[in-house]
């Protein structure tokens with residue numbers, strides 16, 4: 001987390017703005033999950049901040065990084081209402097770590113599996129969902145943007161489950 005980001009979060013907590021405060025985390029009971037969501041949100045916002053200063057993005061991509069950041073700040077993050085719902089339940093065809101509904105201003109619903117791989121994983125998931133909330137629904141388009149914005153922000157994104165189906169590959173394929 002950058003120093004300015006940290007100070008912003010601190011300020012937000014003090015003034016009860018929603019950016020980093022508990023208001024966005026209603027519904028989470030587990031303190032480890034709350035910490036993970038907060039860490040992931042800071043990481044995601046930090047990537048989008050750094051992406052806006054990256055020479056690897058053009059002006060419209062930088063503008064989109066700002067849009068994703070704004071969307072993340074405004075989004076509510078909630079636990080999935082039922083961990084056995086269709087989106088989350090791996091034994092029932094679900095496979096996602098988090099999801100958004102197609103309603104306007106949908107919260108980001110986090111599945112139990114969203115917490116399995118640490119906060120940096122969850123941060124990438126947040127960026128992915130925020131891209132959807134910014135109006136891009138296509139998974140392949142979202143995945144390309146997710147990889148590009150996070151890389152430009154100094155992160156090292158993992159290949160999400162759409163990667164192969166979308167025909168994406170990269171130089172560091174093993």
Ligand SMILES: [Zn+2]
Pocket residue numbers: 128132139142
């Ligand atoms: Zn998606």
